Amino acid sequence: DVKVTQSSRYLVKRTGEKVFLECVQDMDHENMFWYRQDPGLGLRLIYFSYDVKMKEKGDIPEGYSVSREKKERFSLILESASTNQTSMYLCASSLRRRVIAREGSQPQHFGDGTRLSIL
């Protein structure tokens, strides 16, 4: 079974701090994703990475950056934490499809989430 591990289940930080959220997957997946989940808004994509050192902005990248130095690890960085970044953060990974096909998709495998509070 695929295992996606997030470094913390709960985290409390102060406004202005630099915050690191770590995610590790053990299945050699090319794609990795960072989402935040807020009540009434569903999961929203912050950043994703389709290979080592490659990254693309998602729908809400402002205030965040990411790092992918090794294939198995994808880090989310809050450069200067603010109270509006209090949220549940979820990491996911998936295989890159080997064929170019109009249809289909790879399932994403999720970590258990990090509930981050910024005070």
Add this chain to the structure above:
Amino acid sequence: KNEVEQSPQNLTAQEGEFITINCSYSVGISALHWLQQHPGGGIVSLFMLSSGKKKHGRLIATINIQEKHSSLHITASHPRDSAVYICAVRWGPGYFGNEKLTFGTGTRLTIIP
């Protein structure tokens, strides 16, 4: 803007009832996922559909591409089915390797014994 809408937002039912959760989307997709999230946060993938119907145990997922609509059905519901069910879509053909998804806001299902 490409959107994914789920209904109902909340659903409470008695154990044993047949459950239907709906998902509609605004433009053409290449795939639709159904996901389950239990209290505590962990999300698991239930189904991925491009067309037709899939079944796994008591869960059935269908998709109608022309109507831009998918349903998730649970037969003989059980309290352990209580969770948030989330629909997510991959828009269009995308570019090779693009697996970005757009998510609905979820349906909270509660099954009462």
